[in-house]
Amino acid sequence: xxxxxxxxxxQNLDDAVHGxxxxxxxxxxxxxxxxxxxxxxxxxxxxxANQLAxxxxxxxxxxxxxxxxxxxxxxxxxxxxxxxxxDPIGANLVLSMAxxxxxxxxxxxxxxxxxxxxxxxxxxxxxxxxxxxxxTEDSNxxxxxxxxxxxxxxxxxxxxxxxxxxxxxxxxxxxxxxxxEALFLPIGKVxxxxxxxxxxxxxxxxxxxxxxxxPNVPDGALAxxxxxHYQLGKECAVKAMQILKGASPSQxxxxxxxxxxxxxxxxxxxxxxxxxxxxxxxxxxxxxx
Amino acid sequence: MLLTRDSVxxxxxxxxxDVLEAxxxxxxxxxxxxxxxxxxxxxxxTANFDDATLGKAIEYAHRHNVALHVTVNNLISDxxxxxxxxxxxxxxxxxxxxxxxxxxxxxxxxxxxNLSVPLHASIMMNTHNEHAxxxxxxxxxxxxxxxxxxxxxQLSLLKERTGIEVEYFIHGDMCIxxxxxxxxxxxxxxxxxxxxxxLKPCRWPYQLVDAAxxxxxxxxxxxxxxxxxKDMCLYMKxxxxxxxxxxxxxxxxxxxxxxxxxxxxxxxxxxxxRYIADPxxxxxxxxxxxxxxxxxxxxxxxxxxxxxxxxxxxGYSGKREPRFFSQAxxxxxxxxxxKRSHPNPTNKPFDPTLSVHxxxxxxxxxxxxxxxxxxxxxxxxxxxxxxxxxQTMVQAVEEAGxxxxxxxxxxxxxxxxRECGELEQFFSSLPKINPHGLxxxxxxALTLAQQHSTLPLQAEFSFNVxxxxxxxxxxxxxxxxxxxxxxxxxxxxxxxxxNSPLPLEFIVHGSLPAMITDHSIPEAVLTNxxxxxxxxxxxxxxxxxxxxxxxxxxIMVDQYxxxxxxxxxxxxxxxxxxxxxxxxxxxxxxxxxxxxxxxLVTKIYREELDKIVAEQSAYHFDAGQLERIAAASPRELxxxxxxxxxxx
Numbered sequence: 014x015x016x017x018x019x020x021x022x023x024q025n026l027d028d029a030v031h032g033x034x035x036x037x038x039x040x041x042x043x044x045x046x047x048x049x050x051x052x053x054x055x056x057x058x059x060x061x062a063n064q065l066a067x068x069x070x071x072x073x074x075x076x077x078x079x080x081x082x083x084x085x086x087x088x089x090x091x092x093x094x095x096x097x098x099x100d101p102i103g104a105n106l107v108l109s110m111a112x113x114x115x116x117x118x119x120x121x122x123x124x125x126x127x128x129x130x131x132x133x134x135x136x137x138x139x140x141x142x143x144x145x146x147x148x149t150e151d152s153n154x155x156x157x158x159x160x161x162x163x164x165x166x167x168x169x170x171x172x173x174x175x176x177x178x179x180x181x182x183x184x185x186x187x188x189x190x191x192x193x194e195a196l197f198l199p200i201g202k203v204x205x206x207x208x209x210x211x212x213x214x215x216x217x218x219x220x221x222x223x224x225x226x227x228p229n230v231p232d233g234a235l236a237x238x239x240x241x242h243y244q245l246g247k248e249c250a251v252k253a254m255q256i257l258k259g260a261s262p263s264q265x266x267x268x269x270x271x272x273x274x275x276x277x278x279x280x281x282x283x284x285x286x287x288x289x290x291x292x293x294x295x296x297x298x299x300x301x302x
Numbered sequence: 303m304l305l306t307r308d309s310v311x312x313x314x315x316x317x318x319x320d321v322l323e324a325x326x327x328x329x330x331x332x333x334x335x336x337x338x339x340x341x342x343x344x345x346x347x348t349a350n351f352d353d354a355t356l357g358k359a360i361e362y363a364h365r366h367n368v369a370l371h372v373t374v375n376n377l378i379s380d381x382x383x384x385x386x387x388x389x390x391x392x393x394x395x396x397x398x399x400x401x402x403x404x405x406x407x408x409x410x411x412x413x414x415x416n417l418s419v420p421l422h423a424s425i426m427m428n429t430h431n432e433h434a435x436x437x438x439x440x441x442x443x444x445x446x447x448x449x450x451x452x453x454x455x456q457l458s459l460l461k462e463r464t465g466i467e468v469e470y471f472i473h474g475d476m477c478i479x480x481x482x483x484x485x486x487x488x489x490x491x492x493x494x495x496x497x498x499x500x501l502k503p504c505r506w507p508y509q510l511v512d513a514a515x516x517x518x519x520x521x522x523x524x525x526x527x528x529x530x531x532k533d534m535c536l537y538m539k540x541x542x543x544x545x546x547x548x549x550x551x552x553x554x555x556x557x558x559x560x561x562x563x564x565x566x567x568x569x570x571x572x573x574x575x576r577y578i579a580d581p582x583x584x585x586x587x588x589x590x591x592x593x594x595x596x597x598x599x600x601x602x603x604x605x606x607x608x609x610x611x612x613x614x615x616x617g618y619s620g621k622r623e624p625r626f627f628s629q630a631x632x633x634x635x636x637x638x639x640x641k642r643s644h645p646n647p648t649n650k651p652f653d654p655t656l657s658v659h660x661x662x663x664x665x666x667x668x669x670x671x672x673x674x675x676x677x678x679x680x681x682x683x684x685x686x687x688x689x690x691x692x693q694t695m696v697q698a699v700e701e702a703g704x705x706x707x708x709x710x711x712x713x714x715x716x717x718x719x720r721e722c723g724e725l726e727q728f729f730s731s732l733p734k735i736n737p738h739g740l741x742x743x744x745x746x747a748l749t750l751a752q753q754h755s756t757l758p759l760q761a762e763f764s765f766n767v768x769x770x771x772x773x774x775x776x777x778x779x780x781x782x783x784x785x786x787x788x789x790x791x792x793x794x795x796x797x798x799x800x801n802s803p804l805p806l807e808f809i810v811h812g813s814l815p816a817m818i819t820d821h822s823i824p825e826a827v828l829t830n831x832x833x834x835x836x837x838x839x840x841x842x843x844x845x846x847x848x849x850x851x852x853x854x855x856x857i858m859v860d861q862y863x864x865x866x867x868x869x870x871x872x873x874x875x876x877x878x879x880x881x882x883x884x885x886x887x888x889x890x891x892x893x894x895x896x897x898x899x900x901x902l903v904t905k906i907y908r909e910e911l912d913k914i915v916a917e918q919s920a921y922h923f924d925a926g927q928l929e930r931i932a933a934a935s936p937r938e939l940x941x942x943x944x945x946x947x948x949x950x
Contacts, residue, residue, distance in 0.1 A: 024559045050559045053624050054599065180507060182629045183851035202625075209491055209501045209628040217638070 014043055015072070015257055018065035018091075020058065020084055021050040022077035029076050029096055032246025033253070042254055044071075051080070058083035066091060072253055075119075078104050078153070085117050092262045094253045096245040097122020099200060100156040101267050110267045118256075118265040120248045122240045123153075123200065124225070124273040126160035130169065132238040132275070133223050135293065137195055144189060144196045144220075146174045146204060146211065154201035157225075161199070171197075179203045185214045193220055198234070200225045208232055221285050230276040231301045235287065240270040241298070274298035305578045310544055311369070312574060313469065314567050315556040317349040322359055324560035329571035332369035334402060335359065336556065339389050340376040349557055357396050369399040373556075375424035377405050377496045377768045377787070379949075380797040387411060394418055400445065403427075404482065404496070407771035409441040410778075420444045422469065426482040426496060427745075431722050434746030435464040437779075445469055447552065449481055450534075451606045451820040454546040456719060467549040472536040473566055474554025476605055478504045478529045478616075479817035479867075480716060483764060486816035488789035489869065490633055492946030496766060496789065499950050501628040504529040504817070507620065508847035510827055513856050519845065521827035525619035528823060528847060529867075532617045535602035537594055538586055540573050543607070562597070569594060599624040606820065613826040630849035633871045634945040635938055636928065641947040642792035645881045652883050652918075654911045657807065658904050659712070661687050661893040666698050668901030669892065670705035673908030677702055678741060681712035682866065684858035684894065686842050695735045708738035713751070715743035715764045715818060716864060722746060729754035739782070748779065758782040763809065768794070770801035777804040783887065788814060791943045792881070799884050808882065810875040811903060812891025813937065815866040816855070823847070823857050823865040854937075858894065868894070871940035874931065877923050878944065879910050899934050906931055 017037075019030055030048070037044060047068050051057040062083040065073055072092045075081040081095035085106055096119050098104060107113035110121075133140060145161060147154040161171055174188050174196075181188070189196070196215055198204050204211070205226040212233040215222055221235035230237045252265050275297040277289055294300055303309075314330035316322045325333050336350045351359055356372070363370040372393060378386050386408070393401060394417050401419050403409070404426035412421060422445040423429050423438050430449045438446065445467035448457050452470075461468050477484065486503045488494030493501055507526035510519045534554070536543050543551065551574075553566055569590045577584045595602070600622045603615040617623070657676040658669040661684075666677050679698050683689045690698075695711065702709045711732075714721050725747060732740075732755055741760040742748045751759055761767065761776050761784040768787045776784050783805045786795055799806055824845040829837055846854040853870035860866060873891075875882065882888075890907060892900040906927050914921045932939055943949060 024557075048561070050561050052559055052562050052597075052599070054597070057597070179626060179629055180850040183631060183849065186632065206625050206627065207629050209493070210631050213491065213628075213631045 016070045017044045018070035018073040019048045020075045020080040022080045023053045026076040028242035029246035032243035033250045036247035036250030055079045092256045093117035094249045095119035099123040099153040114263050118262040120245050121269045142194050144172045144193045147199045148201045148203040149175045151201035154199045157199040182210045195221045197223045235281050237276045238273045241274050311550040313550045313552045317556045320560045324564040326366050328564040328567035330567050334371040336373040371400040372398045373402045375404040380769045410771050410775040428482040431746035432463045433749040435466050437745045437749045458546045461547050469550035470548045472551045476531045478531045484817045485788045493950045494789050506630045511848045513844040513846040523618040523827040527620040530617045532603040533600040534605045630851040632851045634940045640944040655887045657889040659891050659893050664897035665900040668897040669904045670707045672901045672905035676708045682860035689861045710739040711737045712741040713747045773802040773804040789949050791946050791949050807887035808885045809889045813868050813872045813894045816869050817867045819865045822859045822863045871938045873942045874939035
């Protein structure tokens with residue numbers, strides 16, 4: 014019987030926890046779980062991590078970058094398995110993806126820029142000019158934008174539209190170039206939270222949005238290629254099991270999202286006069302009417 | 303009366319199964335939760351209970367001796383009525399302990415199907431006076447979630463006078479506007495806060511400006527979040543709460559985690575039990591208070607429980623705001639594409655009526671001279687305007703009579719104890735005024751008017767008439783005409799009008815309130831938490847809130863000290879009049895206009911209506927008419943809900 018601590022930033026990531034537990038059960042691992050959720054309150058995480066340490070847990074499953082950082086900062090030598098951390102190296106959780114070198118490993122939740130671009134071209138085959146709206150104070154967004162800068166596709170031009178603070182979105186209409194064909198939203202809390210304001214304006218201009226945050230798709234984005242948190246949790250369980258059986262996290266490579274899901278919004282598509290191909294709809298995990 | 307452990311019900315919010323178990327384990331006497339279909343938390347797809355799980359949840363709760371209330375507290379549109387009927391039948395079989403309802407139509411539907419489950423009036427019904435409670439009791443409502451603006455002493459009195467069970471929010475997230483009376487999210491985003499989709503425009507940053515000059519005013523607020531209500535917490539006032547006779551202590555937070563809900567429930571459980579066991583020896587547990595503080599999201603306030611809290615209930619800095627749901631947007635203007643289908647050809651004769659709401663005699667005369675059939679006077683008047691007196695009302699009826707126009711007297715939208723007392727007194731003077739009718743703003747005012755007057759009654763937009771069954775209910779209560787909800791879109795209006803057994807009126811033009819707050823927004827930020835002396839500027843200056851999209855929202859502070867926060871743009875549906883032919887009854891909200899503008903707007907709408915009557919299908923809208931109104935208007939014009947096909 015193992016004791017596993019779960020450190021959660023918000024309940025929005027609970028699917029990862031469900032996947033984690035289900036996979037452990039599937040693999041015959043019996044554990045007692047201590048689940049702590051900071052309910053969005055980042056300042057609480059250090060205290061909650063300490064409480065898990067006091068319970069002498071064998072391992073901590075940490076959801077989100079701040080939760081993983083809090084768990085790794087514990088002085089006790091408790092292994093950490095994390096997800097859906099986007100930049101494990103930048104967040105100082107691991108030394109490299111192949112050889113983490115410390116007490117943490119996990120599955121990074123960022124869908125590859127390559128995959129996202131291919132997805133955009135698949136949905137909008139003639140696309141040439143895509144806006145990238147991101148929050149300059151968001152470390153995850155900065156990582157993703159940097160990845161997009163490295164892409165080398167002569168057909169598609171990315172126009173960066175940085176905003177410094179959420180209120181800048183109030184005047185988004187003035188920031189969007191008039192010949193934009195689509196707007197891509199990298200991951201980032203401010204952009205995701207205030208999606209209603211973004212789609213309010215893009216609707217006026219009839220510009221489709223490609224989202225990175227799954228809930229933005231039913232709320233009016235055209236489509237999204239997103240990580241399945243349940244799946245991430247399951248993959249983390251495999252790593253957790255290895256650790257519980259004696260392997261060192263320092264030697265277990267960090268994986269990235271393997272099979273991102275396609276989410277489509279049929280209602281938005283109809284409003285924009287766009288049609289999804291049949292094979293795309295078939296492949297999609299969710300199609301919102 | 304002696305207290306027992308059953309004197310008080312601790313009512314916990316539940317969004318998922320694990321929260322249900324945790325809340326019961328922590329000591330809740332009752333829980334409330336929503337189905338997947340109709341309730342006020344519609345954003346999270348993973349939360350709430352599907353039909354099968356609802357049954358299991360009820361069984362689970364009952365097995366643990368815990369009551370379960372199901373929230374069915376959305377406004378519903380005509381196209382959702384069938385689904386609502388079948389949902390009510392299902393709930394009748396599942397037998398939860400109560401349904402918490404908002405839409406008046408559900409009272410009617412419950413009668414039709416002989417619903418056996420008790421009904422509770424949701425906070426969204428904005429019940430705030432004894433007369434409304436009596437009307438609701440007539441429909442079998444056994445409990446009322448009284449509105450957040452009522453103090454403990456007011457609700458004690460309410461309970462004593464009516465015998466109703468009182469449920470009160472004691473902890474959690476609060477609205478700044480009177481519940482059910484905020485249409486900002488619904489009109490601007492097409493996502494209604496009365497239908498569980500609020501995008502929280504009250505959490506935007508705003509700057510206070512002088513409405514006349516647009517210049518910022520140096521206020522004392524420590525930040526720009528002028529409408530950001532703090533979280534309610536009555537932990538330290540538990541004895542007052544229990545002695546006030548509140549039956550059910552309601553904790554807010556149906557989207558919260560099991561840990562969070564469990565922690566709050568345990569804290570209150572312990573305190574309630576300790577108090578009831580030994581009231582004289584009770585003191586609050588300071589360790590528990592500290593825990594509440596440590597795990598809070600926003601700062602705490604006792605809100606209105608102990609009286610109007612003014613600035614003390616607002617979290618101006620925004621520092622502890624857990625998340626934002628939107629940022630300010632530029633409201634739809636006249637160039638925005640209107641989402642309306644081509645109207646069905648109608649054979650009904652077109653015999654339009656035009657009503658105009660005015661603030662003074664000069665405006666009344668201007669409206670009459672330019673072709674208004676009905677004039678609305680009375681009700682709230684914005685400072686520095688002067689309320690209608692008995693004398694000016696007599697004059698109004700006289701003047702309107704010269705033009706063969708009717709005068710209908712409106713009553714305030716919110717009528718708490720003070721206003722109800724004033725209304726009763728006023729109704730006794732009606733024979734002296736001899737108006738053509740009364741327009742009431744809430745169920746309590748309707749009840750009072752029925753008792754004290756034989757005049758024809760109309761229902762104001764604050765009744766949120768969103769479907770024809772609500773119209774039927776009002777008709778059954780002797781209402782002769784009702785106003786369509788401010789949030790309805792073209793398609794929803796058409797369906798409603800087609801099915802309504804009651805004549806309906808639709809507001810096509812004017813400055814409309816997005817929210818109504820019980821405190822004066824400028825007074826709160828200018829006078830340092832109500833501590834300074836009276837500042838005469840507050841009675842002579844008009845203020846506005848400037849949002850981050852650069853728009854000014856006028857604040858109309860009325861004679862009761864409430865703030866009617868207007869949309870930044872005035873509604874104008876002049877170009878769409880032809881497609882609104884089946885509506886027949888049109889209104890201009892002109893009480894914030896000068897007499898000259900009232901005259902001009904009335905004249906142009908009258909001309910267009912007359913042209914439609916004369917030319918019928920050959921009618922062609924003259925854009926020059928719109929330009930004339932736009933040039934004279936104090937604010938930009940916009941198409942409001944017509945930006946959307948359906949209000950979600």
